Amino acid sequence: MTAIDASLARDYAALEDAALVALVQAGDREAFRQVMRRCNQRLYRVVRGVVDDDAEAEDVVQEAYVHAYAHIGGYRGDASLATWLARIALNEAYGRLRRRRQTMDIEQVEAVAAASGRVVAFPNRFGGEDPAAAAAREQLRRLLEHAVDALPEAFRVVFVLRDVEGCSVEETADTLGLRSETVKTRLHRARRLLRNALHDNVAASLSDAFPFLGARCERMTEAVLARFDALPPR
CATH class of the missing domain: 1.10.10.10 (Winged helix-like DNA-binding domain superfamily/Winged helix DNA-binding domain)
Structure with missing residues (x-):
């Protein structure tokens, strides 16, 4: 059986985190797809709580996944996989905040506050194509x-x-x-x-x-996997 055949035969959703990590460390990108599906919502939610912006939150999570994939060999299971990934995502989010604060002067802050009266607002919908959001x-x-x-x-x-x-x-x-x-x-x-x-x-x-399920989750997952194509083989 080829590696591709073995990948197609696996039920990734049924695997424990440790088994998925072992497969990713061996170069199985489909296993990382399942990791993302399993952790997307938590990472998005916690990052969204830091950066106050939907689009930037998605970008931060993507960067966190790319970093995590590149350093998956360093994961030893001392914390849960979700916690390990959340720490990486939070580091990226807080780094963005620090850079944002360095480039936004007092006049800009006052202008934003005067114009909005509050922090950056959520859009009216999270995407009509997502059944989870539509049912909310x-x-x-x-x-x-x-x-x-x-x-x-x-x-x-x-x-x-x-x-x-x-x-x-x-x-x-x-x-x-x-x-x-x-x-x-x-x-x-x-x-x-x-x-x-x-x-x-x-x-x-x-x-x-x-919410970060359904179509949004799949879009994030596919975007990260596409970025892996530019990486050298593991």
Whole structure:
């Protein structure tokens, strides 16, 4: 059986993370496709919580995947695969913020604030072609996302990981390099700020916030794999 035949015969979705990583380390790009499908939504959500922009968040996640693929040999399983990838994505996101702050002077900041009155807004839709987004409670979800956008960044990222993505306190702390008590404190403050802005029934829509499934997930996956064609063979 050729390598291509073996690849087609594998059920990648049924494999554990460690098995996928081993295949990727051996040069199996189809295994990395499954890694991306498995982790796309979490990475997009946490990066979106940092950069406040849909398009830039997708770009950051792509860069994070390219970096991760190039350094997959260094993954030793000390943290979960999702946590390892999230750290890489957060490093890229925070690097972008630092560069952005270096190039935007005070006058520009004041002009943006005066024009918008708030942080960068989400678009009205996440793409009508995505069934997950189309089925969401659109108006309520937009309200929630705007409110989350308005949180201070340190609180926003913790809230996205804990209440939107459903990570544990320990996993959130590990991903962000914080103490567990700090995660708990920031989450408490984030929830209190949101309660001041939203009605209690937004809790029913948390699982629909910042969707990155279906067509968007596949587009991201294919874009990253296409970039691998320019890389030397492993």
